[in-house]
Amino acid sequence: MKTCLVVDDSRVIRKVARKIVEDLGFACEEAPDGKAALDQCRKSMPDAILLDWNMPMMNGLDFLVTLRAEQQGKRPVVVFCTTENDMAHITQALRAGADEYVMKPFDGDIIGSKFAEAGLV
């Protein structure tokens, strides 16, 4: 079973996202910030990461840059999922190595569509 790490500081968003990615056939792990997500990736690299931008400790962009520089860090498909919905943020995320980008608010159709674009489903 493919694994997806949901990284978001909102417990509610994580719960909603978990339900959606589980319905798409993924085993789901959660992390409340970039630092915890990095620790988790170093233990076990997931196939997909659904990533918030603004979080305490370490934000999504810093997490992504750090992840991509690591040995196995190019492997996961990273889908940003954030309220930062302007062109400048999107291009910054893509340059840092994001594969897809979801602008909040989202629903199951959008996550499904974006996971399909990224070749995950």
Added chain:
Amino acid sequence: MLPENKYKFLAAEVKKRSGLVLRPEKGYLIESRLAPLARTEGLAGPEAVVDAMMRGDQRLCAAASEALATHETFFFRDKTPFDLFTEIMMPALRTARSTRPLKIWCAAASTGQEPYSLAMLIRETGGLSASILATDMCAHVLEKAKTGLYSQFEVQRGLAIQRLVKHFEQSGDSWRVKPELREMIRFEPGNLLDDFSRYGQQDIIFCRNVLIYFDVDAKAKILDRLAALLAPDGYLVLGAAETVVGLTDTLKPVAGQRGLYVRADAAQKPARPASVVAA
């Protein structure tokens, strides 16, 4: 639920105007589509809309027919037709249309996602000029299509983020298709039941997910007229649930390519064009 006589009147009126067949099992559509219309018109509900139509309100008859048509669509809907466009149609017609623009007709363009998706593919492929005609019987969806303006929700269905960055500009909370794509497309109201020969010969016709709403007789006639407008080496694309089989002898399916049709008198084409040419 509408009383029998009012339902019959509505069904006949809608069929006359748009060809749309209102099936009894889709009765819920009447409620869900006519209730908003009733509200904007200041009428009590769907039945009051039909009453006004029966009194001869022509404007309301047209509005109700439009409201009952299905406009749901999204960018690169169903994916396969767009793969066929890139992998089969464009390569096959590239050489033959090197001296004039490729003529493409989206015959049920709705809110425009289909013609814009094709325009993106043409632009990304490069080296091919094309003019796209996009028609729909419903004037108000075409107005939206023409603006090229889509909500954040709409640009996230079927559209890869790289394509959003490449082909759109942000406009407040919405996203607008870039001018170079909008310039490739001409939007025009058009009803498939009417004579459409004035559009002239077409190289590629996309007519997806609209024939399913017509009865057999109307389907057959429309397919014959589409075939007559198609270039001898042109392609017709239908929706996944649609076919020409049993309806017309003027078109034939392309073997192994779901939803893709050519004229029955077309020369046999290879399933896939040779992608490698010996130097």
